[in-house]
Amino acid sequence: MPNVIETNQLTRSFNSLTAVDRLNITVESGEIFGLLGPNGAGKTTTISMLCTILKPTSGTAKVNGFDIVKEATQVRKSIGIVFQEPSVDDRLTGRENLYMHANLYGIPTSEQKSRIDNILKLVELEDRANDLLRTYSGGMRRRLELARGLIHYPKVLFLDEPTLGLDPQTRDHVWKYIKELKEAHDITVVLTTHYMDEADRLSDRIAIMDYGKIIALDTSAKLKETLEGDVIIVKANNPDALFSLITEKMALQKTRIVNGTIETTVRNGEGTLPRIVETATQNKIYVESISLREPNLEDVFLHYTGRMIRADSGREPHGIAAIQRRKIQ
Amino acid sequence: MTELRGLYTLWLREVKRYLRDRTRIVSSFVQPLLWLVIFGVGIGASLRGAVPIPGLTYQQLIFPGIVGQTLLFTSMFMGISVIWDKEFGFMKEILVAPISRMSIFLGKMVGDSTDALIQGMIVIILGLALGIRIDPVTFLACLPVMLLITFGLVSVGLTVASFMGSLESFGAIQSFINLPLFFLSGALFQIQSLPDWMQVVSKANPLTYGVDALRNIILGGTWQPLQVQPLYLDIAVVGVFDLVMIIIGTWAFARMK
Numbered sequence: 326m327p328n329v330i331e332t333n334q335l336t337r338s339f340n341s342l343t344a345v346d347r348l349n350i351t352v353e354s355g356e357i358f359g360l361l362g363p364n365g366a367g368k369t370t371t372i373s374m375l376c377t378i379l380k381p382t383s384g385t386a387k388v389n390g391f392d393i394v395k396e397a398t399q400v401r402k403s404i405g406i407v408f409q410e411p412s413v414d415d416r417l418t419g420r421e422n423l424y425m426h427a428n429l430y431g432i433p434t435s436e437q438k439s440r441i442d443n444i445l446k447l448v449e450l451e452d453r454a455n456d457l458l459r460t461y462s463g464g465m466r467r468r469l470e471l472a473r474g475l476i477h478y479p480k481v482l483f484l485d486e487p488t489l490g491l492d493p494q495t496r497d498h499v500w501k502y503i504k505e506l507k508e509a510h511d512i513t514v515v516l517t518t519h520y521m522d523e524a525d526r527l528s529d530r531i532a533i534m535d536y537g538k539i540i541a542l543d544t545s546a547k548l549k550e551t552l553e554g555d556v557i558i559v560k561a562n563n564p565d566a567l568f569s570l571i572t573e574k575m576a577l578q579k580t581r582i583v584n585g586t587i588e589t590t591v592r593n594g595e596g597t598l599p600r601i602v603e604t605a606t607q608n609k610i611y612v613e614s615i616s617l618r619e620p621n622l623e624d625v626f627l628h629y630t631g632r633m634i635r636a637d638s639g640r641e642p643h644g645i646a647a648i649q650r651r652k653i654q
Numbered sequence: 655m656t657e658l659r660g661l662y663t664l665w666l667r668e669v670k671r672y673l674r675d676r677t678r679i680v681s682s683f684v685q686p687l688l689w690l691v692i693f694g695v696g697i698g699a700s701l702r703g704a705v706p707i708p709g710l711t712y713q714q715l716i717f718p719g720i721v722g723q724t725l726l727f728t729s730m731f732m733g734i735s736v737i738w739d740k741e742f743g744f745m746k747e748i749l750v751a752p753i754s755r756m757s758i759f760l761g762k763m764v765g766d767s768t769d770a771l772i773q774g775m776i777v778i779i780l781g782l783a784l785g786i787r788i789d790p791v792t793f794l795a796c797l798p799v800m801l802l803i804t805f806g807l808v809s810v811g812l813t814v815a816s817f818m819g820s821l822e823s824f825g826a827i828q829s830f831i832n833l834p835l836f837f838l839s840g841a842l843f844q845i846q847s848l849p850d851w852m853q854v855v856s857k858a859n860p861l862t863y864g865v866d867a868l869r870n871i872i873l874g875g876t877w878q879p880l881q882v883q884p885l886y887l888d889i890a891v892v893g894v895f896d897l898v899m900i901i902i903g904t905w906a907f908a909r910m911k
Binding site for chain 2: 376377378379398401402406408410411412413414415416417421424425426428429430431473
């Protein structure tokens with residue numbers, strides 16, 4: 326498969342902060358490529374450079390075979406973008422927004438109507454197409470933005486946190502549309518997210534990004550396999566004591582304490598679980614609960630960085646807070 | 655061709671947004687009405703007989719000035735669309751489109767100028783309602799000149815706004831620009847009777863030539879003794895100002911992220 330995106334030591338610094346640090350990734354034609362990482366990992370900066378909004382400090386990248394600095398206009402013609410923050414004109418109707426986009430991207434007038442009608446059907450907005458955007462819900466706006474990003478038949482569609490701030494049900498819908506649109510238009514999708522489930526559900530390959538660097542890159546299944554085994558979660562009355570017993574006496578190195586709960590990744594979950602209870606009991610530590618589960622991407626992230634991807638499960642901004650975040654630089 | 659279509663679509667957007675904003679259109683009547691009726695009649699009454707041109711009321715003298723003032727205020731205010739677009743994220747959609755920054759600037763500029771021109775036309779109609787006599791030919795002759803005046807002024811507004819991060823800072827800067835330009839344009843008096851230093855400043859003010867051009871058209875021969883310069887020279891000065899501001903504006907948009 327040919328590569329649609331290739332970066333070579335792509336770097337971007339803001340004063341003393343290196344937001345993206347010598348990035349080397351390749352994205353194959355036709356795949357959904359997920360950039361997963363916490364807020365501030367450099368995902369949006371990476372996408373901004375690939376979309377020619379931001380110039381790299383050093384290094385190069387090619388999108389659809391065009392250099393992102395020297396052939397920016399060609400790159401722009403090859404890509405569609407759904408930004409993290411809303412970027413529609415809410416004083417115009419859905420259809421007007423799409424027509425404007427079609428004109429900005431030089432789509433022949435004769436084709437505009439049929440393309441717009443088709444894409445509106447695909448995102449199920451044909452009934453609301455002639456309403457002003459300001460009357461749309463958050464989910465509907467997102468769908469319109471997805472549609473807009475595709476009218477000019479881009480080779481690559483960039484989605485920057487496509488479901489940020491949407492409720493769970495709407496997120497499900499948006500995921501469905503992303504998959505359907507990708508199939509219908511045979512395009513490559515690059516998406517950034519800090520939601521584990523989103524990366525897991527959508528991506529063919531996932532690059533885990535932290536502090537501007539890719540720390541792991543593979544399919545979701547392979548990434549989880551690298552953890553080799555199961556995760557045991559133990560709640561005990563003296564977690565610190567049990568932690569040292571598990572790491573020292575039982576020699577289980579992939580162990581950590583997260584919010585007072587011990588999590589350990591082991592090869593043989595079923596066999597190890599009773600032994601942990603045994604060790605605790607022998608040392609007069611009371612085990613409140615213990616459970617076993619398959620590793621998820623959160624564990625993968627933890628494994629590579631030693632941190633949780635989202636230290637707090639902070640609420641996403643809604644309403645005014647979301648509006649205030651929409652400024653560009 | 656793509657560039658022209660992009661320019662057209664951005665023009666269309668500005669005009670559509672403007673025409674849908676009823677409040678803005680209605681409120682645009684108020685200020686010029688106050689100037690023409692209260693200020694015009696009030697000062698006119700206290701000046702009785704002191705208007706420099708025989709047979710001309712003070713209201714008639716300042717009418718072209720108030721048209722110019724409307725063009726100035728509206729044009730500068732249009733810069734707010736840039737801040738609005740930044741604030742609501744729409745600017746990104748435009749900035750990543752595969753068209754040049756010059757087309758983006760020109761599309762917005764011509765669109766906003768069209769809106770300002772409509773505001774100016776509203777004031778002329780208002781003038782007709784107040785009994786100021788303008789024949790259709792004069793009215794039509796005003797339009798291209800008014801458009802020419804707005805090009806440069808809108809460019810100033812857009813350029814300033816492209817540097818501003820918030821609506822508040824734009825508002826603050828605006829009042830620094832608007833009032834001096836207005837007062838020093840000769841909109842409310844003929845600049846010949848000003849002290850030398852003020853005349854020098856007025857003559858450096860591009861709006862002076864816009865107002866003079868409008869007076870040359872609307873007041874015709876009556877204005878000739880007091881004109882700053884002939885109409886064609888006024889138009890030339892305004893044209894050069896437009897050109898310079900368009901170049902600066904394009905540059906300002908090119909550096910916008």
